Amino acid sequence: MTGNIRMPSTVPVTVIGLGSMGRALAEAFLDAGHPTTVWNRTPERAAPLVARGAVRAEGVEGAIAASPLVVTCLTTFEDTRQALEGGVGALRGRDLVTLNSGSPAGARATAAWATSHGARFLAGAVKNVPSAVGAPDTLLYYGGDRGVFDEHGTTLRVLGGDTVHLGDEPDLAALYEMAVGAMLLPALVGFFQGAAAVQARGLPASSTVRFAGKWLDMIKSLLPVYAEEIDSGDYTDAASSVNLFLAGAAHDDELAAEAHVDTSWIAPLNALLGRAAEAGHGEHSIAALTEVLRLGGNGAEQRKLTVHH
Template identity: 35%
Template sequence: MTTSTARTDAAPAVAVIGLGEMGAAVAAAFLDGGHATTVWNRTPDRGDALVARGAERSATVRDAVAAGDLVVVSVKGNAVARELLASAGAALAGRTVVNLTDGTSAEVRELAQWVTEQGAEYLHGQIMTIAPGVGHPEAVVFYGGAQAVYDRYQSALGLLGGRATLVAADPGVPVLYGMAVHGTMWGLLNGFLHAAAVLSSEGLPVRQFLERADASMSALMAFLPSIAECVDRGEHAVEYGALKHHLPSVEDLVRESRARGVDDDLPGSTLALVRRAVADGHADDNYSWLVEHFRGR
């Protein structure tokens, strides 16, 4: 990226509250995009590098908020975010708050309501990359809030990720989208690392496996839309690949893991789910039926 601090009429002034890894990367992206950027952090010297690049350092949250049209918050927890925004007092009115703070959907909705009660606008943003990826053309950011507010600041928000999308008027939805990505990621990573443990116990190179199984591994992601359709329709009957056909393979993986001294908790949990579904009369249903288990039904 090139550094520029020249403000244009189309570039609203930005205040960034919180300069951890993500907050610092966000502030840098706004600076690079030509926005006058004011920063605040409890530990002031966390902003030294940004100040050297042209950011203004504020001594108080109130002063930072007063300096920005767009107030971006990236701190640890929504309770902290609210505490800091409350310290801005009347300066918050008329601003647009973009909250990038992690938390639950209920916490975000509660904060959004409080912010609007203070006379400010609210957007929630869920950045789906680590700090070095902020600003990358392929970085995904899910936003939630009013369409008109998002449209007004779309150019500035696009600086945080080239694949920024307003996914809902409800600010809690981006949180759920983010959790869905992470939950899928952890399931995939844990499954892969269990597979890596089984392969390496035989002395088989894991990288070589990936090269040779590339088509099969890629097909797994390509299969997700059909699973999603079954879940959305609430219809799980299937002609091929029913749950009963998964059962022998899961049983084999559990037995292989045990024989090799590889932890079998992960495949064992899957085996228990599939066995229960089959016993409950869902042998001929798609694997998608297990969503009903996770729904607690």
């Protein structure tokens, strides 16, 4: 018996795009009690969600019209616009949140497209795997209309407890997604190379996991130090210099010959070290590579940095 007690309302949500991540998003909304409408070009993908209480829309226009908050999870911004094109008439008055990969330019184009059809727009990114959706420490960040974030913040936090609004610019999540995501492939390829090397000695790849984890923890601990050096433009306090890394590069060919592993993917990185040394950064912190990566720039004095909180 509830008497005069009003139960908290749960905003109806539509999820468009039901790949592994899209399904996880819809499941999180369902678990939190949100009336959830789903749509995918392949209708069969909706079946497990319908079994859990979701409503499958017959078409994309109906899916958009079903909820004030529409969350898309497709591969790119271009895919998102294509998928929604058939239902643009229903976008007016809706709040559109995109959770996909893509460039800042793609986010800006999609923001302009969405607002031209009368929708408010927020572009975000899920910084974890589908199985982590809904966890208290799962990070999602968003850029775009602050009003959308403020109005739906409680609903969006259902997807992850570490939920951040980066600013009103609609491309900020895409910018940070690419900036942070740039670390992923080099780190993974480094691990795969190490796995191949230890297997060449008859040892299991699993034997490296503990040590690789400790190594990643150490790298994580250095990030604030390097960020401060980059923001200040002062690389003179070099705990690990460019020349130190350059000296270690000579061992790559030895490892390749001994373990029969392909280390050629490292060659461009070693070339970057050489360019930094030639530019006078040899005895500077390894963070000085940022200056070599900065096309058309000549150092800290030419940088225009904007910090968003």
